[in-house]
Amino acid sequence: MSATTVQFYCLIAPLMAVVLIATLGRVVPKLYETINASVAIVTFLLVLSVYNSMGEAPVARLVLFEPFAGVAIALQAEPLGMLFALMASFLWIVTSIYSYGYMRGHGETNLARFNIFFAIAISSAMGVALAANGFTLFLFYEALTLSTFPLVTHAGTEKAKRAGRIYLFLLLGTSVGFLLFALIWTWKLTGTLDFQAGGVFDSDIGTTTLNALLILYVFGIGKAALMPFHRWLPTAMVAPTPVSALLHAVAVVKAGVFAILKVCVYIFGIDLLGELEIHRYLAYVAAFTIFATAIIALRKDNLKARLAYSTIGQLSYIVLGALVANAAGVVGGGMHMLMHGFGKITLFFGAGAILVAAHKTEISQMRGIGRRMPITMSAFFIGCVAIIGAPPTGGMWSKWNLLLGTVHSSDWLLVAALIVGSLLSAAYLLPIAVRAFYLPDDGGSTKIKEAPVTILIAMMISAGGCVVLFFAPDFAFDLMQMLVH
Amino acid sequence: MLSFHLSALQVVIPLLAAPLCAIFRGPRISWLIALAVGLACAVNSLAILNQVNTSGEIIYALGGWAAPWGIEYRIDSANAFILLIISFIYLVGIFYARDSIKAEVPEHSRCWLYTAWILCFSGLSGITVSGDVFNVFVFLEVSSLSTYILISFGKDRRCLTAALRYLIMGTIAATFYLIGIGFLYALTGTLNMADLAERLPGLASQNTVAVAFGFVVLGLAIKMALFPLHAWLPNAYAYAPNAVTAFLAGTATKAAVYVFMRLAFAIFPDDFFSDLTSTHVIVLAAGIISAILTSAIAIFQDDLKRLFAWSSIGQIGYIAVGLGLASSAGVAASFLHLFNHALMKTAIFMAIGGLFITTGSTTIAALENAGRRMPWTMAAILIGGFSLIGVPFTTGFISKWYLVSAALEQNHWWLAGLILIGSLVTAAYVWKIVEIAYFRKNPDTQIVRQEAPLSLLIPTWVLVTANIYFGIDAQFTGSTATLAATAITGITP
Amino acid sequence: MEGLGIVNYWIVVALMMTGLYVVMTANNFVKKIIGLNIFQSSVFILYISIAKVSGGTAPILTSEAEIYSNPLPHVLILTAIVVGVATTALGLALIVRIRSAFGTVDDHEVQDVARD
Secondary structure (H helix, E strand, O other), X not given: OOHHHHHHHHHHHHHHHHHHHHHHHHHOHHHHHHHHHHHHHHHHHHHHHHHHHHHHOOOOOEEEEEEEOOEEEEEOOOHHHHHHHHHHHHHHHHHHHHHHHHHHHOOOOOHHHHHHHHHHHHHHHHHHHHEOEHHHHHXXXXXXXXXXXXXXXXXXXXXXXXXXHHHHHHHHHHHHHHHHHHHHHHHHHHOOOEOOOOOOOOOOOOHHHHHHHHHHHHHHOHHHOOOOOOOHHXXXXXXXXXXXXXXHHHHHHHXXXXXXXXXHHHHHOHHHHHHOOHHHHHHHHHHHXXXXXXXXXXXXXXXXXXXXXXXXXXXXXXXXXXXXXXXXXXXXXXXXXXXXXXXXXXXXXXXXXXXXXXXXXXXXXXXXXXXXXHHHHHHHHHHHHHHHOOOOOOHHHHHHHHHHHHHHOOOXXXXXXXXXXXXXXXXXXHHHHHHHHHOOOOOOOOOOOOOOHHHHHHHHHHHXXXXXHHHOOHHHHHHHHHHHO | OHHHHHHHHHHHHHHHHHHHHHHHOOHHHHHXXXXXXXXXXXXXXXXXXXXHHHHOOEEEEHHHOOOOOOOEEEEXXXXXXXXXXXXXXXXXXXXXXXXXXXXXXXXXXXXXXXXXXXXXXXXXXXXXXXXXXXXXXXXXXXXXXXXXXXXOOOOOOHHHHHHHHHHHHHHXXXXXXXXXXXXXXXXXXXXXXXXHHHHHHHHOOOHHHHHHHHHHHHHHHHHOOOOOXXXXXXHHHHHOOHHHHHHHHHHHHHHHHHHHHHXXXXXXXXXXXXXXXXXXXXXXXXXXXXXXHHHHHHHOOOEHHHHHHHHHHHHHHHHHHHHHOOOHHHHHHHHHHHHHHHHHHHHHHHHHHHHHHHHOOOEHHHHOOHHHHOHXXXXXXXXXXXXHHOOOOOHHHHHHHHHHHHHHHOOOHHHHHHHHHHHXXXXXXXXXXXXXXXXXXXXXXXXXXXOOOHHHHXXXXXXXXXXXXXXXXOHHHHHHHHHHHHHHHOOOO | OHHHHHHHHHHHHHHHHHHHHHHHHOOEHHHXXXXXHHHHHHHHHHHHHHHOOOOOXXXXXXXXOOOEOOOHHHXXXXXXXXXXXXXXXXXXXXXXXXXXXXXXXXXXXHHHHHXX
């Protein structure tokens, strides 16, 4: 089995879960999570095998269809996509373990629909990761939006439906209005949408056009949640926690920043990007988003809302890394995609665990909760450290590279934004842990009442991942080096 | 020998079959006759397309009277494509009609319905194959008169006023067209399209040509329901029997669009439509306004049939945008959308017919929980709706892609933007339906599976499958549309 | 006979406008159909006028005539008249059914009845 075809199986494998749930699961509903977890492991192994073969030789392009001449639905694994696929498929395993405890513990209904759309969403994320051209990327990007919609509105309440509408309107609106527009324009200009090292644009295309295109791309990829198109992310937090955790900390939002990185590296090329005046201003937008969301996060009392705004800010770090248009920035951006994924999923897991075990959602109610849920809150603390970017977590390496990138760009405003942003993230994350461990509990009870054991296992894996990535970031770093050279 | 007469057979078979229905009068036998006509003509249209693609244009002199004296049928890649669309939609529509019509039309009048339907098909085929502008008028009236009759078979009594209003508008339109070709005849002494195309360039500067063009364009714009001349359409579609609406949505306006293309790009002198008279600006403006505005009106409709009727006007708007670009790429996009829209809208109206059979209503409220009660019917509406929006993996996406790239080819970036905004407005009314069908929870009601009968589901899903297939593999439709545009404009896009 | 041609066309224009005006303003469906007929008739006259060749006679082969009027528009209009008659018949048939369904042939009243 060559790596070329295995790429296709990476997409198909998650869909196996759909078939299994629809057939087997109907008979034995208890099997949902087991099916998901085993399929997730298969998917991860498939991605891993593609990754291994990539060390020997570049993976060939696999054309699935060619809807019309010159535009194909094609897959091709490359370093950045590999990183994304590895992360998403690995964290899917962790999330399915987590779901065991959460969905039942929280008494959710409609589990068949939930698990089916979850699997479709993962398949779409794989498609985004492995897309060989802008067209394929767009197709799976939209599939991801549509398949996550039923997950966002899962609760079926009026609030959930309103959130769903905002979610769809912003994501479809930006992608159809700007991204598709930019893609067709690019196609008209160059005759290709293939991701090519060094970009696709000829030197004779005017800078005004290219500037306009870059704006369209950056804002068209609404999943990257760059201000002012960030509103969908906080509202989407009405979804059940596993959805928030995997999709809105890993798959969906990372699909967004991943697409921006792809466009910067493979459509424009870092060199051309650096020559365009507009990249600097867009970087300022990202810097502003980092700053503004940190301020908003500080004022949010709802834990999931605070985490949501934190996510928006952290995504802008990655966008900023792509837009400073140098090798270190891109390396930092790519690595932050991974590190933030592990860190943020831990935090969301923690929020869900607190909800299931202690039925609390507001940070002000969480005084002393660390004493009742020591394992949960320790993992939560590690997640906080990873997001802030301090040792001993992998977050340090990505923040370090991002900082290097901004220093290379010698734009001190961006450097300042990065540092202030990190300080602010410490300011809005650490008090949660401090409050949990050091302040006395309201009720006075110190009896240990942890979340279900599967939740704890999942949290330990993801928090452990943050630490492991501190000591072994090499594989990610090597992948990113392959990308920029 | 038979292959020589292919083009005539396309019109003659239904024309001869229609009286048979009137003679036998049995509802069942009428349906069988109509179905046989559909099968024969569908095969025939494929044979014609094949012949055109392999050995070029077909020229057929009716009754052996050669062109300037006799009437000529002329088929190239453009009308062969349209013919294919009309024939197949007719075939699927008739297949669907049996049980759908049974539920809506009393037994004694069913044979008349099928008679009118076959005649309508004959007229539409005639419009498409004819190479003579007056002959086009005659067939236009054959198809229109039978359409008025078809609409008047609706269950709701308001179908009668809808039919009468359409009759008045349609007759005015056809008469405008007649005035236009009268001027052309006075000027050139010929009604043959090929002759006209030869003689008109020398006369392009004359005012008469411009006036003739104005009348013809106005007449056809009414027939194709181009905004703001669309007033007849919503009621006609809303009150006609469901099977008839499905058929009309896929075919009726399309034939008029084809004649428009033929006249504007092939018969009138080069650049007459665009640079010399700037009519294309009007068509373009009407198209894009319609695409956005009528889609917005669709959001506020409570009846599904009326909602999708408004949506049809919007989609005609997109086709008009392609025409208004007055380029080969634009015409190709219009051709492609003609085909794609026929697939999606017919499927949607068929699914609505299925909804009507099971629930007895076509209001949006009847859709409550439809996602569970009738998953297949509802999925057909959903996929059709996605296709209208232009979601990837459906034909609608391919249409939008062609249209936007045609707009960008002329650096109309604002137009490309508006087209995409139109998609979002479309998403609003599709979403309104989705929310009610899938996400409105009503704990009091017991959910009972009540899927539409298979005889309705099968034709619906044939179209839905085609919709997805051609959304993924658009090689056939794309290349055929490009060939058609080349045949009409003489320029390869 | 330069004058005749011009007079003909003026009549065509007058009839055309009258017909269109009646169609648009009449509330009574029957009157609308009448207006439609007037409108169509104007076009028939237009075609017949076009066919007239100055000094020509009816297109019947005789030894006396050299110039004939053009017979083709006559044939065309014969077809158009048939179409017109069919349209009128269908329109009236619909009006008969509207009358039995709504009890009136007035546009506004029909709308009122339909609303109730």
